């Protein structure tokens with residue numbers, strides 16, 4: 001598996017002819033604002049230095065050949081194929097992006113592609129969006145087409161929603177297109193207005209991978225989305241024309257709680273309180289109030305665990321073991337849930353001790369060796385300079 005640019009080019013040339021160009025798009029960690037994106041709400045992710053790199057060489061026909069180094073698998077498809085159907089495997093991400101770009105009127109050139117990812121697959125760091133955005137960007141650039149990053153994020157989201165069958169919001173694709181080095185990004189998922197928020201240099205973000213991934217992640221994700229839609233439907237007669245849970249305050253939700261089944265009410269309460277937490281967290285980070293920010297992370301985790309019910313034992317253990325360690329401001333699960341990673345905000349001076357202690361404590365509690373790393377917020381999708 002290549003790690004550097006030269007390795008990827010050599011790998012490409014072992015399989016296909018010619019010298020490819022490279023495009024990389026980052027994965028992400030979400031600091032706060034989980035499942036709020038598809039409710040038109042607020043999120044605050046940061047792009048990672050982990051990324052997916054697409055090596056690409058255009059072809060003279062409309063065929064696309066793609067090889068994934070992570071999976072050692074190759075696939076082939078034709079951009080002219082009428083009405084392509086999902087195959088329910090990794091190639092759907094690639095074929096979906098090409099399809100949605102074409103449907104939006106971008107006439108693409110065929111190409112040979114090779115994918116290398118340093119984002120762990122399926123670990124909640126959004127390898128799927130990193131793949132979509134790097135492939136989409138590469139196809140547009142090599143077809144000589146102008147690239148609008150908002151449009152690209154939307155088309156990639158459409159690919160995941162309408163072709164892969166995962167009804168995700170826009171957060172992952174957006175941050176892969178708009179990440180700012182050294183910053184988290186406060187994003188309004190309705191207007192797509194965003195504001196970079198510097199990550200305080202006195203603290204570090206530490207990602208703790210539980211190494212578990214429960215299979216129900218995809219189906220439960222779509223079910224949560226349905227719960228939110230049901231909430232909007234049931235609250236609308238009382239609140240007037242609301243479009244999403246973004247439009248509901250906690251006071252309104254509480255006043256009309258009797259209109260909702262208990263579970264729907266709790267799902268809605270997570271979204272409504274989480275939106276408020278994201279806005280407060282952005283202000284706290286901008287004011288250098290790390291204690292407040294950490295407190296909001298803890299409240300966010302509790303809300304996901306108890307109201308939204310998207311955590312799991314391993315994530316709860318990771319967070320619970322993190323919080324009492326010296327120098328920890330806060331911790332929460334991050335990503336879609338049911339496994340994957342937690343993120344902790346840790347004092348820069350305490351980070352070495354934290355990483356060692358949490359790894360040992362988690363292994364002792366679960367028997368699983370976790371992956372622990374500090375994260376430096378990275379930049380958005382771009383061409384890799386030769």
Ligand code: ADP
Pocket residue numbers: 052068069070071089090091093115116117120121122123124125126127128129131335
């Ligand atoms: P996450 O986005 O958190 O990593 P997802 O389940 O959304 O988790 O996406 C993971 C899936 O994306 C993988 O199972 C695979 O189908 C696809 N994928 C991501 N990166 C690659 C890659 N480099 N090569 C092939 N498939 C990939």
Ligand code: MG
Pocket residue numbers: 126127128129172
């Ligand atoms: Mg994903």
